[in-house]
Amino acid sequence: MKHVPPPEDTNAQRFELARVQTAALVIIAFAVVLFLLVQAQFILISLAVAIILFSLTADVISFIARQRIGRLRVPNWLASIVALLLIGAALLTMTSIVVAQINTVLQITLAYAERAPEAIAALFSWAGDDTEAAVLNSMRSIELSGYLRGAAGGATSLTQASVLVILFVGFLFAERVWFQTKLLAFTGNPAQAKRIGLIISSIIHRVNYYLLVKTGISLVTGVMTYVLAQAFGMEIAMPLGVMTFVLNFIPNVGSIVATGLVALAAYVQFGDPTLTVVIFVISGAIQFMNGSVIDPMLMGRALRLSSFGILVSLAFWGAVWGIPGMFLSVPIMVMMLVVCSHVPALRPIAILLSREGLPDSEDQLDKS
Helix, strand or coil: CCCCCCHHHHHHHHHHHHHHHHHHHHHHHHCCCCCCCHHHHHHHHHHHHHHHHHHHHHHHHHHHHCCCEEEEECCCCCCCCHHHHHHHHHHHHHHHHHHHHHHHHHHHHHHCCCCCHHHHCCCCCCCCHHHHHHHHHHHHHHHHHHHHHHHHHHHHHHHHHHHHHHHHHHHHHHHHHHHHHHHHHCCHHHHHHHHHHHHHHHHHHHHHHHHHHHHHHHHHHHHHHHHHHHHHHCHHHHHHHHHHHHCCCCCCCHHHHHHHHHHHHHHHHCCCCHHHHHHHHHHHHHHHCCCCCCHHHHCCCCCECCHHHHHHHHHHHHHCCHHHHHHHHHHHHHHHHHHHHCCCHHHHHHHHEEEECCCHHHHHHCCC
């Protein structure tokens, strides 16, 4: 007599097969998305920066468009053009400053190239002559010119990316008038369109707040580093200040790298371990005070991101997009936290990303 499996076993097998297929599809989709992120990184990074700049200025444009000059009202298109011109001028100016400081650092690095291996190897003199000699040989084996050419190429691509960002921002300004109409047509439900609009507004508010606070803290830290380097007579005081300002946008790691650069530049120039330690301690104190005391006080509960989640996001986007990905890691994480908080199926991810494990509720979304 032929054995017929119970219906329960058949259903369980089908359910298990469906789970395996779903997992396989998720893995394949993740691999495809990761491949596209890597291959199209230049365009995607430029687009991400353009969206951030657009979100920073959208409210300002709306404010300008509401103003009146006598009986005349400022047209929305005129406000958008003025804002685009200001953004373009500011972005190109900042890019030229950063590129100029990078070139200055590269020129001074070439001048210090012969002294740097001996200076770095001397840091390991306490471990014995053999260790110092091994470090010296390792440092001399590094092809510094290749790294410098790569850095110069990165500086050139920074200018190209700035032009592309300006173009993206211009198209976003042109489309902003029709955003609500498109959102309503896309959802087909006014309530759903309003909810999605509130989520987007919450993302924009939090990212803008983070960037404004981070810019202020980074600017203060850069100025204090410049004053410190200038007080000790360092030759690259201005480049160190600019690099500190830029690196402080990279969470956690940026301040450590900036402090190490200041100490390394001091040791290469002066060759005095005691003076280097003094500069290192003062620079570290500046970073600790601004980054670990003042920064959290100003951020408050606006972000509530998990510190471990920030490190994971930093490592992932750094591996995918390099240094630009490190700069964008926190804004992307903020976006993920807000979106996952209001999608029931993704809420466990929001719990992992939030600091206290308490992501936003719908009531908080209405108040944001």
